[in-house]
Amino acid sequence: MPRSASTGAPPTRLAAALDVAARTLVAAVGGYAAAALNAAGLARWLPMPRVEAVMTGMLASFAVFALVAICAFAAARAGRVAFWTSAYCVPLALALYLAKHGGVA
Amino acid sequence: MMLLCILASLAGFAALCLGMSRHQRDVLGKALPAATTRGLKVAGWALLTASWAAAIAGEGAALGSVYWLGALTLAALVVAFSVTRLSR
Amino acid sequence: MKGGLRQSMAWLHTWVGLLLGWLLFLVFCTGTASYFQDEITRWMQPEVHGLRDVTRGAEGAIAYLQKHAANAEQWTIQLPGHRAVATTAFWKEKGETFANWRDHEFLVDGEGHKVEARDTLGGWRLYRMHFDLYYVPVLWARWAVGLAAMFMLVAIISGVITHKKIFADFFTLRFGKGQRSWLDGHNLSAVLALPFHLMITYTGLVTLASMYMPWGIAAAYEKPTQYYADAFGTADTPARSGHAVPLAPIGGMIEQARAAWHGADPGNIFIPVPGDANAVVKITRGTDEGMDTRGETLTFDAATGAMQARPPARGPARATESVMVGLHAGRYAPLLLRWFYFLCGLAGTAMVATGLVLWTSKRRQALPDPARPYFGFRLVERLNIATIAGLPFGMACYFLANRLLPTGVVDRPGWETHSLFIGWGAVALVACLRRPVKRAWVETLSVAAAGFFAVPIVDMMTTDRGLFVSLWHGDLVFASFDLLMFAFAALLAYGAWKVHNRKEAVRVRRKKEAIA
Structure with missing residues (x-):
C-alpha cells in the first residue's frame, strides 16, 4: 500500500481505495498534463529553431511524466503532489494560452 | 578487440563476484583473506574499465560503448549462472 | 522514513508491472524477434536465393514498373538492408491510398529478376505487431502500447528504488527455492540488462512521441x-506537366547518393508522377547505415538524373531523436551486437514473465484456502499460462503456417497471422480449463516446445532448404533460424520438465507440513 496506509491508525478499506484512486489520478492526469505543458512551453520559448524546440520538449516529456507519477506514489500525501503539479501546470497553461491567442510573446 | 572486451568483462565480473563474501563461501567453501578480497575488487573494476577501453579502441566511442554494455550483460549472466552451478 | 518510501515503491512496482504485464510480454516477445526481422523474412521466403545487390535490385524493379505500371501515380522501391536480399517494390494507381499498397507489390532478387515467392509479410508482421498489435485499430493499439511503455518506465524506476540489495544480489540465482528463485530470476534479468531496459523503454516512447506528446507542435x-x-522533410507530389520524359538511369543517381553519403547505401526510392517531365526521384539513405537511423533524403531530377540542393543538416535535438530511434530498433547493429540486442530482449521477456509469475508465487502462501483461491488470483494465474506459453506457441504456428499453407490461398499473409492467434487461442483455452494449475503449465509448455521443434522438421519436409542442406551450403541465416527453433523448443521443454518435477517437491513439503 502507498505510504499513508502505513502511518497512523489502520485505514479502512474504503479510505485505502480512495487514497490509491487519488494517487492514480494525480499520476496519470497530473503527470500527463505536466509533461504536455512542459513540452509545449519548451517548444514555444526555447531559443532555437522551432522544430528543434518542439523535438526537445517531446524528448524530455516522458521523464517529466515518470517523475510526477513516481512522486504521486512516493509522497506522504497525494494532495501535496497534486498541489505542486497544479502550481507548475496552471501558470504555464495560462502563459501558453496568452502566448498563442492573446498576442503576448 | 571485441573478443578482448568480452573476455575482460567476464574476468572482471568473475573477480568482483569472488570479491563478495557470500560467493566466496558458496564457491570456495571458505572466506578469503581481506587483502585478497580487496585485490579482487580492484582487479574486477580495472578489468571492466579495460573492457570498455577495448570496445572503444575497436569500434569507436559511440558504437564501442553500446557494444560494451551488451558485453557486460552477457558476461554478468554467464558469471551468475556459473556461480549457481559451482555453488556447493 | 526510508522503509515507507520503499514500501510504497514496492506496491507501485507490483501493480504497475502486473496490470499491463501481459501486453508487455507480447511487446517484448515480438520486439525481440524483430531484431532478426530481415532474417525471419528470408526464412519465410525460401524462394528468394542469392546475394543482395542494391543497384541491380533497383534497376530490375524500375524495368518491371516501366513495363507494368507506366501510368501509375507513384512508384516506391524498398531496397534490401545489409541483412536482406530481396527488393520490394509497389506502385499506387490514381485515387488509391496506401492501404492498397499490397495490391501492386512485387519482389526482385539481387540479380534484378522478379521472383515469385510465397505471399508472406515475414518478420515485418512481427515487427508491426510489436506496436500495432492486430485485430484492433492501429491508433488504439499504439496508445495501448504507449501506456504499457509508460507503465514499464515507472516499473523500472520504482523497481530500482525497491530493490534493496542491488549489488549484494548482483550474481545471485538460487534454483529450486520457490518464490525466492522467481525473485532471483526477476532481479537478475532486470538488473543485468538494466541499461538496455531503460534505453529500450524510453526510446520506445520516443519512436511515437509525436503521437503521444503532440502539444509542442500545437504550441509552436x-x-x-x-x-x-x-x-522529416516533405513528400509533396509535384504536379503533372503532361509531357512524357523518360527516366534517367537509376544506377547513376544511386552512385551520386553513395558518394554524398561516404559510401552508405540507399534504402528507399520514391518516384512521384513517374515518366512525367516534372517527376523527381527521392532517394533516402538506408535505416541500417548508422546509429542515427533517419537517413537523409536526396532529390534528383528524374529526367536528367541531376541531384538537387541537399537539405540542411539536422539540429542536435533531431539528431538525438534519430539516434534514440536508431538505438531502439538496432538496425545499425553488426552481427555480434545484434546478438547482444537479442540476448537483452530475451532478458526483458524473462523479466516480464518472472515478474508475472512472482505475483502469484508471492501470494500463494498467503491464500486463505490454497485449494480455492479468489477470482483475481485465478485470473492472473491463468492469464500467465495463456500468455507465457501461448504466445510463443502462436509464433511457432506463424512459422509453421508459412510452410504449410498452400501458395494459392486468398489473403495468405492474413492467414499466417490468423494461425498465430488460433494457436495462441488454443493454448489459452487449455490454460484456462486444465486443472490443476501445474498440469496446465506442463501441458501448455510442452505444446509450445513441440511447436518450435516442429518448425525445422516441417521446413526440412516442405522446402529444399532444410537444416542439413543449409549447414552443408554454409547458409548461416537458414541454419541459425532452424537451430534457434530447436533451442527454444529445448528451453520450453526444460521449463515443462521443471514444473513437472516441482509438483512432487510441493507434495513432499505438504507432507512434511502435515507431519509437523
Missing part, C-alpha cells in the same frame, strides 16, 4: 504538417 506551429515538413 499553426499546422502540424509544417512541423512534419521541418522535422
Whole structure:
C-alpha cells in the first residue's frame, strides 16, 4: 500500500481505495498534463529553431511524466503532489494560452 | 578487440563476484583473506574499465560503448549462472 | 522514513508491472524477434536465393514498373538492408491510398529478376505487431502500447528504488527455492540488462512521441504538417506537366547518393508522377547505415538524373531523436551486437514473465484456502499460462503456417497471422480449463516446445532448404533460424520438465507440513 496506509491508525478499506484512486489520478492526469505543458512551453520559448524546440520538449516529456507519477506514489500525501503539479501546470497553461491567442510573446 | 572486451568483462565480473563474501563461501567453501578480497575488487573494476577501453579502441566511442554494455550483460549472466552451478 | 518510501515503491512496482504485464510480454516477445526481422523474412521466403545487390535490385524493379505500371501515380522501391536480399517494390494507381499498397507489390532478387515467392509479410508482421498489435485499430493499439511503455518506465524506476540489495544480489540465482528463485530470476534479468531496459523503454516512447506528446507542435506551429515538413522533410507530389520524359538511369543517381553519403547505401526510392517531365526521384539513405537511423533524403531530377540542393543538416535535438530511434530498433547493429540486442530482449521477456509469475508465487502462501483461491488470483494465474506459453506457441504456428499453407490461398499473409492467434487461442483455452494449475503449465509448455521443434522438421519436409542442406551450403541465416527453433523448443521443454518435477517437491513439503 502507498505510504499513508502505513502511518497512523489502520485505514479502512474504503479510505485505502480512495487514497490509491487519488494517487492514480494525480499520476496519470497530473503527470500527463505536466509533461504536455512542459513540452509545449519548451517548444514555444526555447531559443532555437522551432522544430528543434518542439523535438526537445517531446524528448524530455516522458521523464517529466515518470517523475510526477513516481512522486504521486512516493509522497506522504497525494494532495501535496497534486498541489505542486497544479502550481507548475496552471501558470504555464495560462502563459501558453496568452502566448498563442492573446498576442503576448 | 571485441573478443578482448568480452573476455575482460567476464574476468572482471568473475573477480568482483569472488570479491563478495557470500560467493566466496558458496564457491570456495571458505572466506578469503581481506587483502585478497580487496585485490579482487580492484582487479574486477580495472578489468571492466579495460573492457570498455577495448570496445572503444575497436569500434569507436559511440558504437564501442553500446557494444560494451551488451558485453557486460552477457558476461554478468554467464558469471551468475556459473556461480549457481559451482555453488556447493 | 526510508522503509515507507520503499514500501510504497514496492506496491507501485507490483501493480504497475502486473496490470499491463501481459501486453508487455507480447511487446517484448515480438520486439525481440524483430531484431532478426530481415532474417525471419528470408526464412519465410525460401524462394528468394542469392546475394543482395542494391543497384541491380533497383534497376530490375524500375524495368518491371516501366513495363507494368507506366501510368501509375507513384512508384516506391524498398531496397534490401545489409541483412536482406530481396527488393520490394509497389506502385499506387490514381485515387488509391496506401492501404492498397499490397495490391501492386512485387519482389526482385539481387540479380534484378522478379521472383515469385510465397505471399508472406515475414518478420515485418512481427515487427508491426510489436506496436500495432492486430485485430484492433492501429491508433488504439499504439496508445495501448504507449501506456504499457509508460507503465514499464515507472516499473523500472520504482523497481530500482525497491530493490534493496542491488549489488549484494548482483550474481545471485538460487534454483529450486520457490518464490525466492522467481525473485532471483526477476532481479537478475532486470538488473543485468538494466541499461538496455531503460534505453529500450524510453526510446520506445520516443519512436511515437509525436503521437503521444503532440502539444509542442500545437504550441509552436499553426499546422502540424509544417512541423512534419521541418522535422522529416516533405513528400509533396509535384504536379503533372503532361509531357512524357523518360527516366534517367537509376544506377547513376544511386552512385551520386553513395558518394554524398561516404559510401552508405540507399534504402528507399520514391518516384512521384513517374515518366512525367516534372517527376523527381527521392532517394533516402538506408535505416541500417548508422546509429542515427533517419537517413537523409536526396532529390534528383528524374529526367536528367541531376541531384538537387541537399537539405540542411539536422539540429542536435533531431539528431538525438534519430539516434534514440536508431538505438531502439538496432538496425545499425553488426552481427555480434545484434546478438547482444537479442540476448537483452530475451532478458526483458524473462523479466516480464518472472515478474508475472512472482505475483502469484508471492501470494500463494498467503491464500486463505490454497485449494480455492479468489477470482483475481485465478485470473492472473491463468492469464500467465495463456500468455507465457501461448504466445510463443502462436509464433511457432506463424512459422509453421508459412510452410504449410498452400501458395494459392486468398489473403495468405492474413492467414499466417490468423494461425498465430488460433494457436495462441488454443493454448489459452487449455490454460484456462486444465486443472490443476501445474498440469496446465506442463501441458501448455510442452505444446509450445513441440511447436518450435516442429518448425525445422516441417521446413526440412516442405522446402529444399532444410537444416542439413543449409549447414552443408554454409547458409548461416537458414541454419541459425532452424537451430534457434530447436533451442527454444529445448528451453520450453526444460521449463515443462521443471514444473513437472516441482509438483512432487510441493507434495513432499505438504507432507512434511502435515507431519509437523
